[in-house]
Amino acid sequence: MRGLMLALLLVLPVGVNAQSGEPAAAAMSNVGGGSLALQLAQLALGLGFVVGLIVLLGWLLRRVGPLAAQGGQHIRLVSSLPLGPRDRLLLVDVGGKQMLLGASPGRINTLHVFDQPVADLNAAVAGNSDFARKLQALLKREDQS
Numbered sequence: 334m335r336g337l338m339l340a341l342l343l344v345l346p347v348g349v350n351a352q353s354g355e356p357a358a359a360a361m362s363n364v365g366g367g368s369l370a371l372q373l374a375q376l377a378l379g380l381g382f383v384v385g386l387i388v389l390l391g392w393l394l395r396r397v398g399p400l401a402a403q404g405g406q407h408i409r410l411v412s413s414l415p416l417g418p419r420d421r422l423l424l425v426d427v428g429g430k431q432m433l434l435g436a437s438p439g440r441i442n443t444l445h446v447f448d449q450p451v452a453d454l455n456a457a458v459a460g461n462s463d464f465a466r467k468l469q470a471l472l473k474r475e476d477q478s
Contacts, residue, residue, distance in 0.1 A: 420435070
């Protein structure tokens, strides 16, 4: 592309442009590579700015988390058991009462409301794995020392 424009510059006569009054070679150089390179650079900078802004916003959302307050939640998911590719059983704690829910696409059914809590919320949050118990024991030892 640049070679073609350079060839046109060499072939065209160097004179005065009748419409603008400026030399023809100067008018061609304004249309040629200088302004095209400037436009491409501006386009690349704008694109880079937008992509950088998207990456920054994604990082901030991951860092801050959801905008809803997490501390004052009265509804907590205690446990979940998948029954199939799209169906699952959910044990949910709502204000101290635990409920067993059946969830499928487009529908949630209450299967049972328990009078006494079935599962401990702290154990559900920490997990029932051996690793989680060992980690909690180590953390409790550090707090005591």
